[in-house]
Amino acid sequence: MSKNKSSESVKVVVRCRPLSRKEESNGPAGGIVQMDLRLGQVILRNPRAPPSEPQKTFTFDAVYDSSSKQRDLYDESVRPLIDSVLAGFNGTIFAYGQTGTGKTYTMQGLWLDPEKQGVIPNAFDHIFTHISRSQSDKQYLVRASYLEIYLEEIRDLLDPNHSNTRGLELRESPETGVYVQDLTSCVCKSIKEIEEVMNVGNQARAVGATDMNEHSSRSHALFLITVECSQPGPDGRKHIRVGRLNLVDLAGSERQAKTGVQGDRLKEAAKINLSLSALGNVISALADGRSSHVPYRDSKLTRLLQDSLGGNAKTVMVATLGPAPQHYDETLTTLRYANRAKNIQNQPRVNEDPKDALLREFQKEIARLRAQLNHRRFRTKQKKEQVDGEAWERDGDEEEEEVEEEEVEKEAEEFVKLEEQRLELENEAIREDQFLLAEEKQKLLGENEKMMGDLRKRQEATEQLTARYKAMESKLLVGGKNIIDHTNEQQKMLEMKRQEIAEQTRREREMQQQMLIQDEEAVELRETFTSLQQEVEAKTKKLKKLYAKLQCTKAEIKDVNDEHVRSRQELEQTQNELTRELKFKYLIIENFIPPEEKNKIMNRLMFDPEEDEWKFKPLVPDESKSSQMKKRPASAVGYKRPISQYARVALSMGTHSRYRAENIMLLELDMTPPNTSALTDGEQNQSPTLNNSPTHDKGICKSRSWYQSQKSITSSSSNNSLAGCQMAAPAAAM
Numbered sequence: 060m061s062k063n064k065s066s067e068s069v070k071v072v073v074r075c076r077p078l079s080r081k082e083e084s085n086g087p088a089g090g091i092v093q094m095d096l097r098l099g100q101v102i103l104r105n106p107r108a109p110p111s112e113p114q115k116t117f118t119f120d121a122v123y124d125s126s127s128k129q130r131d132l133y134d135e136s137v138r139p140l141i142d143s144v145l146a147g148f149n150g151t152i153f154a155y156g157q158t159g160t161g162k163t164y165t166m167q168g169l170w171l172d173p174e175k176q177g178v179i180p181n182a183f184d185h186i187f188t189h190i191s192r193s194q195s196d197k198q199y200l201v202r203a204s205y206l207e208i209y210l211e212e213i214r215d216l217l218d219p220n221h222s223n224t225r226g227l228e229l230r231e232s233p234e235t236g237v238y239v240q241d242l243t244s245c246v247c248k249s250i251k252e253i254e255e256v257m258n259v260g261n262q263a264r265a266v267g268a269t270d271m272n273e274h275s276s277r278s279h280a281l282f283l284i285t286v287e288c289s290q291p292g293p294d295g296r297k298h299i300r301v302g303r304l305n306l307v308d309l310a311g312s313e314r315q316a317k318t319g320v321q322g323d324r325l326k327e328a329a330k331i332n333l334s335l336s337a338l339g340n341v342i343s344a345l346a347d348g349r350s351s352h353v354p355y356r357d358s359k360l361t362r363l364l365q366d367s368l369g370g371n372a373k374t375v376m377v378a379t380l381g382p383a384p385q386h387y388d389e390t391l392t393t394l395r396y397a398n399r400a401k402n403i404q405n406q407p408r409v410n411e412d413p414k415d416a417l418l419r420e421f422q423k424e425i426a427r428l429r430a431q432l433n434h435r436r437f438r439t440k441q442k443k444e445q446v447d448g449e450a451w452e453r454d455g456d457e458e459e460e461e462v463e464e465e466e467v468e469k470e471a472e473e474f475v476k477l478e479e480q481r482l483e484l485e486n487e488a489i490r491e492d493q494f495l496l497a498e499e500k501q502k503l504l505g506e507n508e509k510m511m512g513d514l515r516k517r518q519e520a521t522e523q524l525t526a527r528y529k530a531m532e533s534k535l536l537v538g539g540k541n542i543i544d545h546t547n548e549q550q551k552m553l554e555m556k557r558q559e560i561a562e563q564t565r566r567e568r569e570m571q572q573q574m575l576i577q578d579e580e581a582v583e584l585r586e587t588f589t590s591l592q593q594e595v596e597a598k599t600k601k602l603k604k605l606y607a608k609l610q611c612t613k614a615e616i617k618d619v620n621d622e623h624v625r626s627r628q629e630l631e632q633t634q635n636e637l638t639r640e641l642k643f644k645y646l647i648i649e650n651f652i653p654p655e656e657k658n659k660i661m662n663r664l665m666f667d668p669e670e671d672e673w674k675f676k677p678l679v680p681d682e683s684k685s686s687q688m689k690k691r692p693a694s695a696v697g698y699k700r701p702i703s704q705y706a707r708v709a710l711s712m713g714t715h716s717r718y719r720a721e722n723i724m725l726l727e728l729d730m731t732p733p734n735t736s737a738l739t740d741g742e743q744n745q746s747p748t749l750n751n752s753p754t755h756d757k758g759i760c761k762s763r764s765w766y767q768s769q770k771s772i773t774s775s776s777s778n779n780s781l782a783g784c785q786m787a788a789p790a791a792a793m
């Protein structure tokens with residue numbers, strides 16, 4: 060991939076946790092992971108290989124061994140990223156590794172111990188401290204969301220009701236890229252509030268799971284923070300920058316055993332790691348740089364992280380390792396995975412004035428409420444001054460002066476009180492006035508009552524408006540104002556020094572790594588040989604070095620090949636099992652479902668690529684398309700509904716036409732049992748049933764009378780009418 064000026068690679072750091080007590084008691088073998096902190100290298104020993112086999116070495120942007128502190132990792136590798144987010148870049152941190160290697164420990168840590176707090180709490184601290192120390196012309200809006208991807212379904216962890224129903228949907232917009240539709244997002248004004256959001260989410264996560272450990276190792280947790288900052292630019296207008304931060308705790312990267320499972324369990328197993336294997340494929344495709352297609356759409360996770368991998372974001376990947384010998388294979392896989400991710404190039408840029416900035420909406424709404432309030436207060440003040448008899452002078456223009464808010468508010472309240480008192484007094488006076496007629500008194504009192512009511516209503520409306528205004532305004536954080544910074548100068552200095560040291564360590568390591576590379580290249584150039592013997596020695600040394608490298612690479616190729624074969628075998632096995640299941644389903648369909656039913660279903664099915672699912676087309680087309688359906692059948696042109704041949708004939712003969720289209724009623728008559736006895740008997744038998752029948756209403760009588768008016772009807776024409784009915788019935792049912 061070509062490097063341009065604004066592109067930068069994904070930063071990859073590796074962290075190894077200490078041996079657990081159980082692992083220590085397992086044997087004296089010790090860890091298999093060694094780290095060179097100065098060079099950022101991980102050296103992996105194969106516990107099954109002979110000691111002569113060269114160890115595997117990987118180089119990363121930084122490595123953290125078992126004695127590393129949470130704070131070190133944060134200051135060196137995460138702090139610069141959060142600073143970028145605060146400046147309006149997108150940022151992503153994800154923890155990748157086998158279950159139990161410390162992903163959650165790195166991302167969240169132990170909340171109660173300040174020394175052991177992970178990346179997320181430290182980031183909260185960082186963001187809000189930054190806001191409290193920034194200049195007062197900056198306004199901030201901080202929002203947080205928390206979601207989980209489990210079995211390829213997205214669950215909103217902040218909305219427990221949502222988690223019961225089906226998962227959330229992913230949508231794509233040209234402005235913001237891929238986003239989750241209807242995801243809850245909470246505006247947070249302080250560290251405490253955002254911690255509360257995190258807690259709520261963590262609880263929702265635990266509640267949904269029968270076994271938290273199992274669940275968390277199979278699901279991906281994404282905590283999203285959006286920081287919007289508005290600041291007046293040189294042009295005098297307010298500019299908004301939006302930084303989005305994704306904090307991702309991935310599912311355990313270990314292979315899910317698929318052998319021997321069938322049916323739903325198989326599908327579940329296939330789905331669990333779908334997102335992770337898709338992530339691997341995306342990383343491979345990006346790192347390779349030659350493949351034109353990056354399979355982002357293969358899973359929900361990769362779609363959500365699309366920007367973070369090869370797009371508009373700065374990304375840090377923390378790969379976590381366990382030092383135990385029994386996990387050698389998984390550890391090696393993790394290191395290879397991480398090594399590949401180093402080659403991904405991103406193109407981060409500042410998100411300046413995006414259309415969907417919520418902060419702008421907030422600012423607009425606040426300005427609108429403020430104008431409304433000012434207007435109301437101004438009116439009240441005006442009235443007060445009129446009542447007070449003060450000369451009200453206007454300069455002619457309609458502009459309302461910007462008066463001190465609090466003063467005006469107080470004045471307005473006072474005015475309302477005074478006005479109430481005045482009305483009360485007036486009422487009193489009216490009641491006591493002996494010269495007024497009772498009727499007049501009532502009228503005057505009523506008027507006053509109305510005025511009082513109006514006054515109160517207005518006052519209430521103003522209060523509501525003020526409350527809304529204040530609530531809106533309190534959501535915006537103003538630089539250096541809303542949050543009190545408790546740290547004193549000394550602590551601040553200490554913090555700064557620590558950051559400087561972290562920065563220096565980082566630079567030193569970069570230089571060391573570069574020197575190592577240059578050394579290897581330059582050694583040949585620098586060497587001058589005094590004798591042939593010396594030259595031979597030097598060349599032999601170099602040859603040996605290169606030979607060792609060759610062996611390493613050969614071993615690596617063999618390893619990768621083996622792994623490839625293994626994963627292919629696994630895929631083949633999965634395929635075989637799926638094929639077997641498919642055949643079983645076919646068998647059922649072919650033998651037990653009537654072909655016409657099958658065809659009906661097949662015709663109604665359609666594939667929804669957005670949700671990756673087969674769906675039924677609706678039986679009844681929705682409202683918007685109903686106009687197509689209402690087309691009249693050709694047999695009904697000019698009539699309310701299709702009518703039978705018989706009815707047409709009847710119509711042309713000029714008989715009673717009211718029920719001409721409803722000759723379906725004739726069915727009643729055809730149900731008459733065949734006349735085997737005398738006609739009179741039959742009539743006697745029949746009439747009571749007709750009378751008792753629930754369908755013996757006006758309609759039927761009339762239809763009968765119409766029918767009977769057809770004097771010349773024979774039995775054959777009656778048959779005709781039945782045939783007509785049968786013809787008409789399906790059409791009428793349409």
Ligand code: ADP
Pocket residue numbers: 075076077125156157158159160161162163164165276311379
């Ligand atoms: P994962 O989330 O990757 O499954 P966890 O974060 O739950 O793993 O870690 C498993 C255990 O290891 C936890 O008890 C955790 O406290 C411990 N642990 C992980 N990393 C470290 C570390 N760097 N230092 C000390 N303990 C750690």
Ligand code: MG
Pocket residue numbers: 162163164275276308
């Ligand atoms: Mg975990």
